[in-house]
Amino acid sequence: xxxxxxxxxxxxxxxxxxxxxxxxxxxxxxxxxxxxxxxxxxxxxxxxxxxxxxxxxxxxxxxxxxxxxxxxxxxxxxxxxxxxxxxxxxxxxxxxxxxxxxxxxxxxxxxxxxxxxxxxxxxxxxxxxxxxxxxxxxxxxxxxxxxxxxxxxxxxxxxxxxxxxxxxxxxxxxxxxxxxxxxxxxxxxxxxxxxxxxxxxxxxxxxxxxxxxxxxxxxxxxxxxxxxxxxxxxxxxxxxxxxxxxxxxxxxxxxxxxxxxxxxxxxxxxxxxxxxxxxxxxxxxxxxxxxxxxxxxxxxxxxxxxxxxxxxxxxxxxxxxxxxxxxxxxxxxxxxxxxxxxxxxxxxxxxxxxxxxxxxxxxxxxxxxxxxxxxxxxxxxxxxxxxxxxxxxxxxxxxxxxxxxxxxxxxxxxxxxx
Amino acid sequence: xxxxxxxxxxxxxxxxxxxxxxxxxxxxxxxxxxxxxxxxxxxxxxxxxxxxxxxxxxxxxxxxxxxxxxxxxxxxxxxxxxxxxxxxxxxxxxxxxxxxxxxxxxxxxxxxxxxxxxxxxxxxxxxxxxxxxxxxxxxxxxxxxxxxxxxxxxxxxxxxxxxxxxx
Numbered sequence: 001x002x003x004x005x006x007x008x009x010x011x012x013x014x015x016x017x018x019x020x021x022x023x024x025x026x027x028x029x030x031x032x033x034x035x036x037x038x039x040x041x042x043x044x045x046x047x048x049x050x051x052x053x054x055x056x057x058x059x060x061x062x063x064x065x066x067x068x069x070x071x072x073x074x075x076x077x078x079x080x081x082x083x084x085x086x087x088x089x090x091x092x093x094x095x096x097x098x099x100x101x102x103x104x105x106x107x108x109x110x111x112x113x114x115x116x117x118x119x120x121x122x123x124x125x126x127x128x129x130x131x132x133x134x135x136x137x138x139x140x141x142x143x144x145x146x147x148x149x150x151x152x153x154x155x156x157x158x159x160x161x162x163x164x165x166x167x168x169x170x171x172x173x174x175x176x177x178x179x180x181x182x183x184x185x186x187x188x189x190x191x192x193x194x195x196x197x198x199x200x201x202x203x204x205x206x207x208x209x210x211x212x213x214x215x216x217x218x219x220x221x222x223x224x225x226x227x228x229x230x231x232x233x234x235x236x237x238x239x240x241x242x243x244x245x246x247x248x249x250x251x252x253x254x255x256x257x258x259x260x261x262x263x264x265x266x267x268x269x270x271x272x273x274x275x276x277x278x279x280x281x282x283x284x285x286x287x288x289x290x291x292x293x294x295x296x297x298x299x300x301x302x303x304x305x306x307x308x309x310x311x312x313x314x315x316x317x318x319x320x321x322x323x324x325x326x327x328x329x330x331x332x333x334x335x336x337x338x339x340x341x342x343x344x345x346x347x348x349x350x351x352x353x354x355x356x357x358x359x360x361x362x363x364x365x366x367x368x369x370x371x372x373x374x375x376x377x378x379x380x381x382x383x384x385x386x387x388x389x390x391x392x393x394x395x396x397x398x399x400x401x402x403x404x405x406x407x408x409x410x411x412x413x414x415x416x417x418x
Numbered sequence: 419x420x421x422x423x424x425x426x427x428x429x430x431x432x433x434x435x436x437x438x439x440x441x442x443x444x445x446x447x448x449x450x451x452x453x454x455x456x457x458x459x460x461x462x463x464x465x466x467x468x469x470x471x472x473x474x475x476x477x478x479x480x481x482x483x484x485x486x487x488x489x490x491x492x493x494x495x496x497x498x499x500x501x502x503x504x505x506x507x508x509x510x511x512x513x514x515x516x517x518x519x520x521x522x523x524x525x526x527x528x529x530x531x532x533x534x535x536x537x538x539x540x541x542x543x544x545x546x547x548x549x550x551x552x553x554x555x556x557x558x559x560x561x562x563x564x565x566x567x568x569x570x571x572x573x574x575x576x577x578x579x580x581x582x583x584x585x
Binding site: 022035036038039042043046047048049064065069070072073075076118119120121123135136137138139140142143146147151153185186189190216219221274361362363380382383384385389 | 431433435436439440441443444445446458459477478481482483484485486487490504506507508511512515516560562566571572573575576577579580
């Protein structure tokens with residue numbers, strides 16, 4: 001069995017599962033946020049159960065529209081807050097929360113071998129620690145909160161092998177953008193992706209979270225990494241529960257095996273209006289921008305801020321643009337402060353925000369006007385994603401986003417004179 | 419169950435941001451959401467759609483976010499069915515869970531134009547384009563999904579499951 005199959009078999013009480021099979025899987029974590037929890041709570045009440053199956057396994061927090069951007073968002077957040085207190089579930093208040101997919105691994109709440117479902121498409125992020133993690137809808141979450149199980153169709157697995165090693169400025173973001181550019185936004189439809197190879201082994205945890213985060217943008221159900229020494233080091237003194245690290249069998253059957261020479265992968269830029277519309281940085285041409293966003297569940301971790309700070313140090317953000325930096329959690333924010341990054345960003349003329357999803361989905365903290373262009377370390381660039389339907393969004397890694405903020409056009413850090 | 423209505427046709431990768439833009443996600447009331455259905459891809463949709471009408475897309479319909487608000491807005495706007503060559507997985511789960519019928523049929527999508535009248539028999543997957551006098555056959559639902567749909571959606575299915583466990 002593949003890694004995904006092993007985890008799903010273990011959670012459905014079976015010795016073996018095969019792609020296409022319908023199972024009912026026991027869940028270790030059930031997650032929802034300020035956008036999706038109100039509907040989940042409503043449907044939970046309709047199911048009629050008084051208490052969630054296990055309050056320690058249910059997590060809710062508001063991260064999309066916080067600190068609340070208008071009355072309606074405040075009302076949604078209040079529904080969540082009240083339910084959380086009523087049920088005694090795991091809840092993080094504004095001021096202690098972070099963007100969910102940055103916060104949960106940081107706090108050791110997701111561990112290898114878990115089945116994690118969340119009412120947010122980027123729940124697949126936790127595949128980076130060898131968990132089967134997948135995005136679902138509010139009603140799914142309601143059903144799982146009531147019973148501790150959820151219906152699932154076992155996915156086939158596509159194996160990706162990245163040979164060699166990442167070049168300078170190239171990180172997990174570029175690996176996954178390259179992949180989506182290659183196979184398309186439905187290239188891994190309904191499948192689990194397994195990321196392997198020497199270049200993957202050398203990837204930091206932050207880069208792995210970035211890659212797993214965008215598996216959904218290729219249409220995938222999950223994006224998994226094996227548990228290695230790096231994962232174990234990350235989990236030490238952090239994981240809140242014991243865990244089981246499954247391994248794919250040597251003779252596991254994959255629907256496809258796709259190999260890349262990682263050494264040839266340049267930093268990538270996804271042009272409007274699909275994450276698959278990628279170009280290597282050397283072929284981007286002259287694209288003036290109005291805004292640069294560095295943050296999100298995709299690239300809002302300390303390593304991402306380090307890369308941006310190293311480039312922005314002693315530089316100024318171009319006078320015609322706004323650069324918005326959003327640490328993913330309060331711990332990331334504090335660490336960035338200790339290392340002097342926050343001062344670097346502010347002195348460069350950038351905005352530094354409290355953790356929030358904000359501009360990623362056109363919510364607040366950097367919405368775009370008609371005709372504006374943004375370079376962003378976020379994960380989607382569909383029409384209207386960051387505000388006006390007449391705006392254009394280009395996706396990249398933090399290095400490109402920082403260099404672009406300085407030059408006022410999409411650029412590589414190699415172009416910055418130091 | 420028989421469905422009948424006129425077709426609204428869109429292309430590939432109709433994503434959840436155009437089906438229900440994030441600026442409206444600060445509410446969860448279905449009738450509020452329905453007012454903005456398809457707004458960022460077709461501003462005329464909500465004024466033209468009538469109960470029973472059908473949406474057609476090509477590949478990867480519903481891609482993007484997990485927002486259940488998307489199929490909810492579509493269902494509440496009066497749309498009776500969405501037909502596409504393929505669906506994004508979270509959208510398709512959500513639609514089944516809330517009782518919005520989805521059918522996969524490449525031929526129907528290819529041959530049907532906006533404004534055509536379609537008649538659909540859900541149980542058998544038969545689709546008739548009465549405007550062009552053409553017949554198609556959609557992929558039938560897998561057995562488990564039929565159970566979900568016949569129960570009336572995931573909430574009803576879950577209630578039954580809990581009740582059965584108690585016995």
